[in-house]
Amino acid sequence: MIVCGDDALAHRLASELRSVYGERITLVVPPAREAAGAPVRGRAVGRATALFGRVSAAMARAASTGGDPAGGPAATGTTVVEAAGLDDAVLVEAGVERAAALALVHDDDEANIRAALAARRLSPQLRLVIRLYNRKLGQRLEELLDQAAVVTDPGQTGAGTAPEAVTTVLSDADTAAPALAATAIAGTSKVVQADGLMLRLVERAPTAGGEIGDQGLGVLALLSSTVGDPAGADGSDSSGAEGPQLLPDQASVRAATGRRALVLETVSHGTPTSAARRLGRRWAPLTSLLPARLRWSIAGVCAAVLALAVVSWLVTGAHPLHAGYLTLLDLFAMGEPAIEEGTSRQAMQLLSGLIGLMLLPVMVAAALEAFGTFRTASALRRPPRGLSGHVVLLGLGKVGTRVLVRLREMDIPVVCVENDPQARGVAVARRMRVPTVLGDVTQEGVLEAAKIHRAHALLALTSVDITNLEAALYARSIHPELRVALRLYDDGFATAVYRTLRAAHPQALTRSRSVSSLAAPAFAGAMMGRQVLGAFSVERKVLLLAAVEVAGHPQLVGRTVADASRPGSWRVLALDASAPGPRPADLGAALRAGPGEPRQRLVWDLDPAYVLRPADRVVLVATRRGLAELLGRPQARRAG
Template structure:
């Protein structure tokens, strides 16, 4: 793996590939002697920072041990294990040209990540790298998303043309020569949403499912709102502990020689005396927003008239009905005719009852009085209705009784994406934005999300957002000090408030997290830098389009992948239970929305969910379900099991 960058994201990405995926990494950094003009100044940039970070990574990996490349067999018990992976190679280059890429080993590399904060520099380097190695997997960091889509198509087409000209007869597969363009906005938004839902960013999201891998001690159960899906691994007993007699060996391997990855249900059920890593579903347990039946740009029907006005109209209707009933009883008229006469008297369009009995005269006077009282109510209803339609495009204020909501501070690029995702999950949100022309203001207005426009550092802004009754605060502005000030003030109002800060500098984020955790031990605090949240997504993209995340298990690693059934003959036409391979592969969820849409076309004018829009179904509920070509499955696999499924060629180990 080759990583080219000059900021904290490049350094943390190299650490992620080295520490989690156990890949051999070459980090190409600008020469310390060359002047650089970074877009976002950060004290964490520079070669010294890279050396210190990667030095700590080397110590961590030395303790965790090696990993087996895809397509090879794990080390058998009793055999001599491989030496620890070599340290990350740091290469200085004044510019990313052909010579620098060649020296970095681009011809033999499996993937290249270009994460400079300069779009032009990344594009030029991507074009050079694709020409030097048509089979190279590219991951590019771009701020211009529209340009990124066109660049993906161009580079993939260039790879296909280069392979055809080579005449080797081997087609370029998406796993080998794919191009992915990512931005910080797209990568950090899901992690920030996960902090609002689960309190942690270490959540894997796929097709509406939010999954979390956690370590459980023997006999320990998960939280009340979580549902355990399966046991991902049985951990090695610590010194002094003895595993249960029923746990000896299985298809996945003996537990006393290391962790048992993806054990079968019988082995997992018998292992009662050892710790385990389990996969649990994560769901939002707070209050949700009720979906509106009437959607569109206009105002909701309930907000057309105020509650006081609606009660006034209801009182007049009751008064008219009461007068009609009394008139029918006293005059002997039919009920319908009595109601008709009452309305005539109410609107003063009937002749006076000069020759009528006294009861009729009294009822006529009462009806006229009610009619006089009705006139100002009708005028008020007309004025209020006009004001409601006029303010339908205005920002909504937070309701008085709102509680347990999420306070979202900042509606920039990241805040807008987070707001859209929270609204899809029906989580109540109150936004705070200082700029009335910000990118997310239009989205908040269209979604009818309560928004407070003002500077959060001013007194009364957080109170207007009802922060004292909120569940979570997401401070996502572009100013570190503003986010920190808002978090400190919100904590003074609500000491148990869950706080997540977006901080650019990695060192500053660590210091803020430790200080807030020490000052408020009873509340959850998450202080995350952009590089910390974005690095796992970039690392997964370098491993392939299918990889969603990685779960470290002692010296091994489990991969979570999303694959299409039709692209793999080993999955088509097989039941979910038959695909399971203890120790190598397990199906976690199935998304049959594409197959269902193809089998039952939508009726005219009736929208149908597309692939990935409907939530996936858990595999334990579909053990006998036969996979179809258009289905999408979520897998947990070892690198060996996933490599066999994707038919990847084994990667040679340096020094073997």
């Protein structure tokens, strides 16, 4: 396995492949320095240790010896290649012609595309996993590279069959966005959309008898026993005997008295709240053209004109329409003076003229106000005065933009805070008419402008851990019971932050999430040839939702749904009911299809006695290690 990248995702992905799947890894990283403008290449363990400083000492020993620190075969070692760019020579040096999969996870889309085109030319049967933010471009790139594999090496496939090579384009922002958005909605990051349904893990407290209540589609995890301990780490990184128990069997669920559980259930979209409807309008409503005082002024003038018309009709005895017409003429000073008419008519004319003088400035103010509203229609909205129960989203970078779109798709009211007016998400917020505050969140008054004191939750999603922490602490000082979700990379730092915030505010919900840790399992699964549909985070651990072909897996073929599931490793959730022939190979693409595009039909309410056939395809939830065990490559191939 070859991993090309130099950021947190590359580190997590390499660790995932190394520790979970036991794969031999080649890391391609930028050089520590360049001499005379020439790139420095070669095996440099010191550079990798500096770059991936959180890689374990065992991994560093494996990088230097080419062997397994636990005494395993050398095939599970790690090699590091330093290169300034990803040209043909670098890819050949990394062993692309012999590799099973290549992951291009640089933050530069253009660099990843260039390297992918070169890698497909050098190795037509190579499995490619590409990190790309542009989703439309990613879909076209997948088709192009897979077609190139067929054209370049047609001898590897039979007539009418597709090659083994497959291209998968993923985005870490898209992968992590559902989990981050769900954290703000219900205090959980465990949400995945599949087959038109939204699946989520909800936390269930034990009843008075110590049992779990409604179990929905099944209990997928038992939370740490430290859930009631302010010093516990159940919102961050839990490990050891007190950590969460993933995919427990029924006996374990019954025996776990007093422990909270995560239950899988479906979510139906209800009627949007008034706040969501107000913030979700693409265009400004009519009432926003004029302020309330101006609207009341116009209403008062109109009522006075109507009253004058009625009095004129009663006094003069004329037809009601004629009386109204004369009133309007007098109002706009267009009628003749009533010199020779009665006193009542003269009084009515003078009163109409006076009201006309009052109407003139009101009309001018209304015109100016409407013009100003239309002129600023393309500008960023300010948070409405009476807004409450919303989500304050801090940071409109790649991740923040995807989370914003996800929240608005679920009709959740959002107020964004961004320091950079040129950030990519600012244009999205302007287009979606989402209120946005531009300013440094560390400065006083910025969070207040976002109505943080009446907010439901804070999502701090900038790329700087300290900024996220500072914003969370300041928000908690204003709103002690505010729900807070932090984007933090370092597990140890996240655990310390969580424990401190929980001890200081035991009644408030605090969560820490790492984008790279949420995205890495999906990238690793794609490199292993899996169709990973999504991920549920459980106390910074991960459960994967994957689509698996039953054929070729003895743990599934010929077994009932009940027997095919293994507690603690994997569980069968749904069955693809489409015919084997016409169904697309990528179930994940079908589940992500847009409006009007074909979707797969999944059966979620499975009979436990149903026997799985080789032609079936199932959707299962699994731990990372369980998925690696179920779908691991044969030992003979791995040894080779």
